[in-house]
Amino acid sequence: xxxxxxxxxxxxxxxxxxxxxxxxxxxxxxxxxxxxxxxxxxxxxxxxxxxxxxxxxxxxxxxxxxxxxxxxxxxxxxxxxxxxxxxxxxxxxxxxxxxxxxxxxxxxxxxxxxxxxxxxxxxxxxxxxxxxxxxxxxxxxxxxxxxxxxxxxxxxxxxxxxxxxxxxxxxxxxxxxxxxxxxxxxxxxxxxxxxxxxxxxxxxxxxxxxxxxxxxxxxxxxxxxxxxxxxxxxxxxxxxxxxxxxxxxxxxxxxxxxxxxxxxxxxxxxxxxxxxxxxxxxxxxxxxxxxxxxxxxxxxxxxxxxxxxxxxxxxxxxxxxx
Amino acid sequence: xxxxxxxxxxxxxxxxxxxxxxxxxxxxxxxxxxxxxxxxxxxxxxxxxxxxxxxxxxxxxxxxxxxxxxxxxxxxxxxxxxxxxxxxxxxxxxxxxxxxxxxxxxxxxxxxxxxxxxxxxxxxxxxxxxxxxxxxxxxxxxxxxxxxxxxxxxxxxxxxxxxxxxxxxxxxxxxxxxxxxxxxxxxxxxxxxxxxxxxxxxxxxxxxxxxxxxxxxxxxxxxxxxxxxxxxxxxxxxxxxxxxxxxxxxxxxxxxxxxxxxxxxxxxxxxxxxxxxxxxxxxxxxxxxxxxxxxxxxxxxxxxxxxxxxxxxxxxxxxxxxxxxxxxxxxxxxxxxxxxxxxxxxxxxxxxxxxxxxxxxxxxxxxxxxxxxxxxxxxxxxxxxxxxxxxxxxxxxxxxxxxxxxxxxxxxxxxxxxxxxxxxxxxxxxxxxxxx
Numbered sequence: 001x002x003x004x005x006x007x008x009x010x011x012x013x014x015x016x017x018x019x020x021x022x023x024x025x026x027x028x029x030x031x032x033x034x035x036x037x038x039x040x041x042x043x044x045x046x047x048x049x050x051x052x053x054x055x056x057x058x059x060x061x062x063x064x065x066x067x068x069x070x071x072x073x074x075x076x077x078x079x080x081x082x083x084x085x086x087x088x089x090x091x092x093x094x095x096x097x098x099x100x101x102x103x104x105x106x107x108x109x110x111x112x113x114x115x116x117x118x119x120x121x122x123x124x125x126x127x128x129x130x131x132x133x134x135x136x137x138x139x140x141x142x143x144x145x146x147x148x149x150x151x152x153x154x155x156x157x158x159x160x161x162x163x164x165x166x167x168x169x170x171x172x173x174x175x176x177x178x179x180x181x182x183x184x185x186x187x188x189x190x191x192x193x194x195x196x197x198x199x200x201x202x203x204x205x206x207x208x209x210x211x212x213x214x215x216x217x218x219x220x221x222x223x224x225x226x227x228x229x230x231x232x233x234x235x236x237x238x239x240x241x242x243x244x245x246x247x248x249x250x251x252x253x254x255x256x257x258x259x260x261x262x263x264x265x266x267x268x269x270x271x272x273x274x275x276x277x278x279x280x281x282x283x284x285x286x287x288x289x290x291x292x293x294x295x296x297x298x299x300x301x302x303x304x305x306x307x308x309x310x311x312x313x314x315x316x317x318x319x320x321x322x
Numbered sequence: 323x324x325x326x327x328x329x330x331x332x333x334x335x336x337x338x339x340x341x342x343x344x345x346x347x348x349x350x351x352x353x354x355x356x357x358x359x360x361x362x363x364x365x366x367x368x369x370x371x372x373x374x375x376x377x378x379x380x381x382x383x384x385x386x387x388x389x390x391x392x393x394x395x396x397x398x399x400x401x402x403x404x405x406x407x408x409x410x411x412x413x414x415x416x417x418x419x420x421x422x423x424x425x426x427x428x429x430x431x432x433x434x435x436x437x438x439x440x441x442x443x444x445x446x447x448x449x450x451x452x453x454x455x456x457x458x459x460x461x462x463x464x465x466x467x468x469x470x471x472x473x474x475x476x477x478x479x480x481x482x483x484x485x486x487x488x489x490x491x492x493x494x495x496x497x498x499x500x501x502x503x504x505x506x507x508x509x510x511x512x513x514x515x516x517x518x519x520x521x522x523x524x525x526x527x528x529x530x531x532x533x534x535x536x537x538x539x540x541x542x543x544x545x546x547x548x549x550x551x552x553x554x555x556x557x558x559x560x561x562x563x564x565x566x567x568x569x570x571x572x573x574x575x576x577x578x579x580x581x582x583x584x585x586x587x588x589x590x591x592x593x594x595x596x597x598x599x600x601x602x603x604x605x606x607x608x609x610x611x612x613x614x615x616x617x618x619x620x621x622x623x624x625x626x627x628x629x630x631x632x633x634x635x636x637x638x639x640x641x642x643x644x645x646x647x648x649x650x651x652x653x654x655x656x657x658x659x660x661x662x663x664x665x666x667x668x669x670x671x672x673x674x675x676x677x678x679x680x681x682x683x684x685x686x687x688x689x690x691x692x693x694x695x696x697x698x699x700x701x702x703x704x705x706x707x708x709x710x711x712x713x714x715x716x717x718x719x720x721x722x723x724x725x726x727x728x729x730x731x732x733x734x735x736x737x738x739x740x741x742x743x744x745x746x747x748x749x750x751x752x753x754x755x756x757x758x
Contacts, residue, residue: 131662201689263680268670268687268700268718274657275696275723282689282696282722289748295684295703296740299713303681303705313678 013039015051016079030055030080038077039069044090046072055080110173117180121148124187148183155179163228171227178223186216198273201280210251218244261306368473368522369485372396375456376515377425378477379406379435379449381413390421394476394515394528395449398547402455403554405547406514407529408440408447412635415440415568416708418561425451428483437564439553442571442632444499444546445529447514448554459516461544462523465502468492471520472504474528474539476512484512488537490525498582498604498630501540502526508539517541568634569709575641576712576738579630580746583643587753592622593649594727595695596755604630605643619663620651631736638679640712640737645750649729657725664728670700670718673734681705683716694756695723701747703740713740717747719754 005014005023014023019033026035032053039047047069050057056065058078064070075091077084125148129140159175190212197203222240225231231239259265375397380389393410397403404425413421414437423435433453440447466472472490477483488506504517508531515528526541559567582602590599600607607626624647631642648667652660672683685702702716717733733750735743 131659203687261677261682263675263677263682263704264672266670266672266683266685266700266702266716266718268668268685270665270668270687270698270700270720272661272665272668272698272720272722274661274725276657276725278689278696278722280689282691285690285692285751288686288688288690288699289744291686291688292701292744292747295686295701295744296713298684299681299703299705302684303707306677306681307707 007040012041013037016077016084017051024084026079026082026084028080028082031082035079036077038072038086040088040090044088046075046086046088048072048077110171110177114173114177114180117177117184120184120188121180124184152176152179152183159224159228162224166229174227175224178220178227182216182220182223186212189216194271195273195277198271199277199279201278201282210248210256214244214248214251217247261309263306364520365473365485365487368518369475369483371522372459372475372516372518373428373483375459376475376483377404377427377451377454377456378483378511379404379410379514380424380426381411381421382424383421392477392511393513394511395425396475396514396516396524397456397458398448398551399458399554400455401555402451402453403438403551404435404449404451405516405527405551405554406447406449407527407542408442408445409633409636410514411437411440411447411449412633415561415564416635416638418564423449425449425454427454427456436558438556438558439550440564440567440571441546441550442568442634443575444542445633446527446542446547446550448550450554450558460523461548462519462525465493465543465545466490466519466525472506472517472525474504474506474508474512474515474517474541476508476515476528478507478509478511480511488539490519493543494540496603498579498628499632500543500546501529502543504539504541505537506539507531507537565708569712572632572634572640572709572712572737573739575630575632576742579628579641579643580738580742582630583746587749589753589755590624591757592624592647593620593651593729594724594757595649595721595729596753596757597624597647597649597729597731598645598750598753599624600626601643602628604628618652618654619660620653622649623647624649635679637676640706640709642736643734644673645731645733647729647731650727652726660726660728664720664730667730668698668718668720670702670716670732672702672704672716673714673736675704675714675736679707679709680714681707689722692719692751692754692756694758695721697721697723697754699751703744706737709737711739712737713743714738715743715747717750719751721756723756 007014014037015034016022016024016026016036016038017034018026018028018031022034032051032055034051035053036051036057037049039049041047048057048059048067049069050064050067052066056063057067057070058064059067059070059072060074060076072086075086077086125141125144129144132140156172156175156179159179160170160172163169163171163175190209193212218240221243222236225236225239226233229236377395378392379395380392382388383390391410391413393406395404395406395410398405411423414423423437424432425435426432431454433451435449435451438448438450468491470490472488474486474488475483486507488504491503491505494501494503502525504526508528512528513530516524517526517528519525524544526544527547529540529542531539582604588599588601589596605626605628607624609622609624611622612620626645628643631639633639650660650664650667655663681704683702683704685700687698687700690697690699698720700718704714706712715733715735715738717731719731721728731754733747735746738746
């Protein structure tokens with residue numbers, strides 16, 4: 001809230017309060033109808049006077065009751081819960097700050113955003129290609145890039161088309177930024193997760209990738225919806241959450257569940273990093289051997305569960321002639 | 323024309339004779355005619371004598387009149403007991419009620435058969451016919467010498483009773499269960515048939531041949547069947563008794579296998595690590611490496627196979643050991659990419675098994691301290707649906723300590739009792755060491 005009050009030479013005082021009779025009206029229930037008066041002296045000093053209120057006035061963080069002619073060194077006065085800044089023509093202001101690189105403004109420009117996201121994605125691809133190098137670096141790069149670009153283009157096209165239909169504009173750059181950004185962040189978080197699992201010698205659970213992937217998909221769908229349709233933020237989030245959960249559920253039923261029932265499957269997707277990254281010490285072998293005795297019960301339980309679920313799985317006919 | 327042909331023919335004959343003569347120049351002249359007649363005479367004699375005692379054994383699914391599988395059997399008692407392979411009757415033992423077993427003599431007589439006793443470990447079984455008996459075949463008193471002539475009889479494919487001739491090559495060296503090596507043809511359907519020495523005594527039971535190899539076939543030495551033949555006249559067991567017997571034999575095999583692997587683990591030095599090597603004479607190891615000189619990492623792969631397994635059903639083998647070491651040494655990659663390369667070999671999977679026999683794996687993964695280095699270890703166990711108290715183990719170890727050398731080891735153990743199996747896993751891990 002800004003209010004300009006002109007004070008002439010005979011009149012050097014103005015009042016602050018909740019009432020419309022005050023020169024500056026403050027809509028704050030902790031402020032009295034006429035709360036304080038502010039006087040500007042001829043030499044530019046600012047003096048505040050409490051007009052007999054319950055809460056008093058707060059100057060430089062301290063509360064004063066029944067104060068008279070308090071000088072406002074910091075040109076700030078708090079009445080009730082409202083902070084007022086007093087600015088006079090006597091005040092010398094510092095020159096404006098130089099705008100060296102307006103990141104926030106750039107960030108709202110979809111072209112810059114899309115470029116940054118694509119760059120991040122490219123960096124990820126370059127890293128994963130470098131990891132498996134020198135096994136034909138260019139071939140890996142091209143095949144990875146090609147397939148990813150194709151999928152990304154298709155995805156972006158669908159959303160751009162939706163934008164065009166619903167809002168009359170394609171918004172190409174925005175959709176590119178959203179999808180590339182979500183993918184880049186997902187890949188990055190996934191590798192960070194991998195590395196931290198290794199750093200702290202934790203067993204890598206199998207389903208992280210699925211959870212992370214579903215979350216990234218949900219975020220992307222949500223942002224796409226906000227920018228492509230007339231739906232509000234709340235319904236976009238709801239739809240995105242439903243999509244992500246549905247994908248997760250389908251993925252679990254289609255892939256993870258059969259894997260868990262597959263008798264030759266072992267969850268062991270360990271990724272190894274250099275030894276200097278390991279922070280927590282390895283366990284003694286003896287402790288590990290002791291923990292292995294529990295495998296008998298665990299294996300028995302799994303057999304029992306498998307039998308309970310399907311007592312007589314499909315049989316295979318023997319080969320003719322023995 | 324006639325004159326000319328008459329003149330040319332002697333030249334052709336002479337040329338052939340000269341050719342044969344040079345081909346066999348180093349050999350004494352071969353009396354082709356007389357040898358051929360001598361062998362066929364002997365084979366004919368044997369076949370004529372054993373013909374009524376050899377039967378074709380067929381398994382039928384449900385009430386079908388067409389067979390599902392077949393093998394061969396031969397008479398071992400005068401009251402209708404026939405010896406055959408366990409794998410010929412395996413389906414009747416493991417899936418009681420699904421199949422029925424019938425015999426068919428060479429003369430075409432058919433009838434029902436019942437399983438009396440099985441020996442899974444030696445792949446032998448005795449079946450009995452109620453309405454057919456034949457003179458028992460004479461059993462040889464000792465294993466034949468290497469190089470002795472031998473014969474094998476059976477019903478291969480669907481071509482009827484057949485005799486093949488070959489050479490006995492004595493006991494197979496370093497095999498877990500005793501096997502006679504017979505250099506002669508044994509084809510599908512001859513399983514369970516008798517093999518004879520030159521004097522017509524049974525020396526073994528046809529059991530297997532190598533697919534796509536030439537005349538490398540195997541017999542179960544007949545002395546392994548003696549205790550089974552002694553039980554051939556016993557009472558008929560029910561399905562549960564047979565299964566319990568099979569389970570006991572799997573346990574006994576488990577104990578024998580681990581007994582054979584007992585003692586200090588033999589190791590070898592490779593890539594700066596000390597790793598389990600050929601653990602016993604019956605374990606078959608092979609090693610290979612990258613030969614290209616411009617590879618970023620040097621890779622050595624050592625694979626060992628116990629070949630000790632016993633087949634409970636087609637595709638259902640238990641009681642064996644198998645392990646692979648992959649050792650990597652870096653020359654150009656740097657620690658970050660070297661670690662990634664090592665990860666590429668670290669995926670674990672169990673020895674292939676079927677859902678109808680097994681449960682899923684239960685696993686423990688941990689970074690542990692081994693001798694002189696840290697490793698990521700995963701040990702998994704899975705139980706069997708019907709073989710109670712028998713487990714498979716899978717172990718995967720990846721070294722973590724070095725930026726420029728490392729290894730991944732996989733160990734598969736199948737069909738073992740839990741405590742002894744786990745004890746072996748522990749010994750296997752403890753034997754691994756890093757050279758400073």
